[in-house]
Amino acid sequence: MLKLEKDNKLQGFGGDSDRKVLRLNPQDNVVIALQDLPANAELVGYDCTTQSPVPRGHKIASQPIASGANMVRYGQIIGQAKCDILPGAHVHSDNLGMGDHKQDYAHASAAVPLEPITDGRTFMGYHRADGRVGTRNYVGIVTTVNCSGSVARFITEAAERAGLLEQFPNIDGIVPIVHGTGCGMSGVNEGYETLFRTLSGYAQHPNFGGILLVGLGCEVMQLQDLVGGQPIRPDGILRYMTIQNEGGTRRTIERGLEQLQGILAEANKAERAPAPVSEITVGMQCGGSDGYSGITANPALGYASDLLVRRGGTTILSETSEIYGAEHLLTRRAENAEIGEKLIERVVWWEDYCARNGGEMDNNPSPGNKRGGLTTILEKSLGAVAKGGMAPLSGVYKFAEKIDRKGFVFMDSPGFDPCSVTGQVASGANLIVFTTGRGSVSGYQPTPCIKLSTNSEMYARLSEDMDLNCGDIVTDGISVEAKGEELFELLIRVASGEKTKSEELGFGGVEFVPWQIGAVM
CATH class of the missing domain: 3.40.1400 (Ribose 5-phosphate Isomerase B; Chain: A,)
Structure with missing residues (x-):
């Protein structure tokens, strides 16, 4: 989980309707708008006013930033300034771009085992002949x-x-x-x-x-x-x-x-029977992300991921093209150097894959992501990695390769959500959790999908499709810890048979999308 500023770490950010902006890390030179701001809005504590209207979830320069200087969010580089930027300026595609982002991978330098939880939690699942447990039949x-x-x-x-x-x-x-x-x-x-x-x-x-x-x-x-x-x-x-x-x-x-x-x-x-929660395998996804994804739903999912891993369960992070620029945070958490090197081997493969197919690793974020406040793939990736919590990285797998060990793992996949989820399900995910800031409607039979909203406004619009609102972390001061606990309990209920919104709506008929690699002849 990315480190937030001391006063914000694992705490709710809201509860104060007059609060205009949020700084995520003391090293940041941008802040995040917590509401739609007009021009000339005073930013208390930063001795500046907005130079133009700034939408909710977008970035604002909190200090002068010289052309070519690094832009920093979450305490990490998200790109370089294209021009001189004054305090109070809206920071987005016109003045923020990609630059050199080579990282020190420091393999296995920060793999800290989490304290196990031995509370005997169970869910009601379908026990199969190979020892695995299903959440549906x-x-x-x-x-x-x-x-x-x-x-x-x-x-x-x-x-x-x-x-x-x-x-x-x-x-x-x-x-x-x-x-x-x-x-x-x-x-x-x-x-x-x-x-x-x-x-x-x-x-x-x-x-x-x-x-x-x-x-x-x-x-x-x-x-x-x-x-x-x-x-x-x-x-x-x-x-x-x-x-x-x-x-x-x-x-x-x-x-x-x-x-x-x-x-x-x-x-x-087959009938449902008690099974330890260690038999739950969660595929973690984000799609239609926005500027809130990395500070609400993704960290909440990361906290829930740690709760499951601490009980012996398995969580899968994927979308290799959407961890690009944040892979160094994962290699540091690898249990050993071999695991970290395997992750980088997949990143290098992707760089070659894009080059020979006329693509670019930094072609993200999508237009919807940009409208939500995300500017570069580095920024998007840093928020996406928050889904992985703080557990050590215990394995790296190819697309659809069977997950054969417990803990927090990575499965290589494209960032295209249906394709990525298809790989996670093939690898053994019996639950999917999907965070979204712009809104997403999909389902992935035979595996139930839990949808998390990153902001309260979208949740209100699409409440019939969303299972849990994480926007109240900003609007109501709910802590990331409390939201992660709430999500963990929802995981157990859904694993035991409670239907998700996408199941009730009948989704799953068109979302099986295998990854096609190579020539079609």
């Missing part, structure tokens, strides 16, 4: 290729029309996992391996009580490669077929319904 129809996607949906729709689920009260639903790839690709490269891990991860996911695999038959991602030579599911609740072998669409739907009957009957035998 879905049956999945997983497709090997885009060409079998429509048929998978047809099977699901036919099952719903037939009222098949009415016979099986312990099943949460049937989820078709469809996508836009699986063919037109090499069968021996990094892209193939990534898709293979993703599909295998979903087929083995503890939130699925059973799986029906559906292929076309002639695709590169051959169904027999997924199921051959390895026990995908130790419980044996897996069936598979190809459309070409079954004789076309109609016969495949008929056969699929027959197969589903048996899968559902077996999966329905």
Whole structure:
């Protein structure tokens, strides 16, 4: 967790409606507007007034800043001044830009183990044959290729029309996992391996009580490669077929319904039972971020992450392109130098990946992020890393690679939210927590997604989509600690079956987005 100024550290920032700005660290040369400010608004304690209107969540220079000088927020460099900046000036894209941001990684220099919590907390989950515990009990129809996607949906729709689920009260639903790839690709490269891990991860996911695999038959991602030579599911609740072998669409739907009957009957035998919270794995995401993300919802999630890790659970930070410029904060927390070096290897891979595809690592923030007050990828990354709390970094994984150890870990992924979450779920996340400042509407079956609002204004507008408001850290003086505790309790309730807003709204049908790496042929 980033260190805040002494008076602000883990404390609520609000409760005083007249307070105009917030300084996050004594080293900062910018402050954050806590309300929409007009021109000539006096900034008490900084001996200046605003030179122009400044929206809530945006930055204001708190002292003179020379052209080329470092801009500092959270006590960290977020870019360089493009010109001389006077106190009270709005700091944003016209006067703040990227510059040299090479860091001293200092691998494993600040990995301080957190004190364990041994209070025996449990949740009600579904115990699987491989020892993992699910938070939901879905049956999945997983497709090997885009060409079998429509048929998978047809099977699901036919099952719903037939009222098949009415016979099986312990099943949460049937989820078709469809996508836009699986063919037109090499069968021996990094892209193939990534898709293979993703599909295998979903087929083995503890939130699925059973799986029906559906292929076309002639695709590169051959169904027999997924199921051959390895026990995908130790419980044996897996069936598979190809459309070409079954004789076309109609016969495949008929056969699929027959197969589903048996899968559902077996999966329905599962019932919720107490499990230690150490069996919870949370994928942590942020999207539609704003200037409040790094001071409200992300630190609150970081605190909740530490509470779970201290009880033996697992939390996953991802979005490699959105930790860029803040990776040195993670390498310092690596349990050993090898873990830190593995993280930097992924960052270097990304730099090369962007270069050969005509992209740039600093093409973020998005237009919505900028309207919310974020200016450079460095600033955005520093706020995003706050989701990771203060626990040591215990592992670094490739996209969709199975998480095989407890604690706070990092999984490589793009910053595109549906794709990043897809990787986290494939890696084993049985809960997702998603922070947003601009607003986000999505869900990720079979894994429930908890949405956190970074500001109270957005929460009021989108309350039907948000599960928890963290804006009251600023508006009402709620402490980050208290909000983190509140979120931790919500994690346990959702893991035990309480529905999230995205589940109630029916999200999850289009958010399975495997990462496509390499040429489409």
